[in-house]
Amino acid sequence: MMIMDWGLQAVVIGSSTSCSDHFHGGNNNIDFSPNLDFQESDHQYLSFSHEVKKEFFSDELEELYKPFYHVDGGQNMLMGSSISLIPKEIIKEEKREEEQQVVAPTSTYVPKYKKRKNEQKRVVLQLKADDLSSDKWAWRKYGQKPIKGSPYPRSYYRCSSSKGCLARKQVEQSCTETGTFIVTYTAEHNHSQPTRRNSLAGTIKSKFPNSKNTINSHKKNIVKDEKNSSPHGSTSNNLGFSPETLMIDEFQEIEINQENDHEEIKNMFEGSDENECVSIQEMFDGDFFAGLEDIHDGFSSSFGCNNSTFPFSF
DNA sequence: CGTGTTTGACCTGCGC
DNA sequence: GCGCAGGTCAAACACG
DSSP: OOOOSOSSEEEEOOOSGGGHHHHHTTOOOSOOOOOOOGGGGGGOOOOOOSHHHHHHOOHHHHHHHGGGEEEETTEEEETTSOEEEEOHHHHHHHHHHHHHOOOOOOOSOOOSSOOOGGGSOEEEEEEETTSOOOOSSOEEEEEEEEOTTOSSEEEEEEEOSOTTOOOEEEEEEOSSSTTEEEEEEESOOSSOOOSSOOOOTTSHHHHSTTOHHHHHHHHHHHHHHHHHSOTTOOOSSTTOOOGGGGOOOOOOOOOOOSTTHHHHHHHHHHOSOGGGOOOHHHIIIIIHHHTTHHHHHHHHHHHTOOSSOOSOOO
């Protein structure tokens, strides 16, 4: 993605309807009801009538985002919702990565370690913690690393649905926007989307502060992070618990690295199996989130809360 | 037993 | 060449 020489970069994020409040300060005068249809993406584009366009969007950026735009009755949206800003430091980092982004060489050689991330096709999304939702892919966490310059660690996930699947996901909390997470998808799934998630054995419960193991392990993280993070840094909460491990997958930002990234996004939502395809509209009509109720119920029952608020603080 | 997280060690790419 | 930072591995352990 072309990075403009702005002080700020516009990021369009999509989420549930509550996100509209972030942008409009509660004045919901824009219809954010998701109505994205990739089938028509080539013919639809965003035409911001809003002031934001003037300030943060250039024609080039708009052009790049075209595949994800949808115009609904004169209202504009990208993946369905609000707009947030990323400060200069992050822009600089991303710019450096993007400048180095190259087309992966085709070779039959399979290295033990994957190519550096900036050599891979990536899709970066931004999500908010208070928008509880998820994609239907099953992810297994395989690593967590403190990131220099960020008080929050980055979690690494791989697809657990298929052993040979190279799909990866990185989740890190935004150091500039509390409650916002940066999710980076790398590689593609080589299988159809699972009809349901795998067993939750050893997952949700152990992550929460009530778990003895969690407390002990995160005490280690606190010490570790204090050593590795910048001086101004702090852990994600008072237990060093990183909420991104909850695997909240609300697609809120898209960074276009290659021309066919919209296809990848499409696949993420629809799965590679045509029989399991679901339109974005269908997802938000209700069926898509039906499978998430179990997760939500788990949270509610474990912490005695009936709303979607997580039992952690930011 | 299968699936998941945690976490220290290890590997690799990149900047100097 | 060296050191750093990011990404991955794999053993240990937890949970259903």
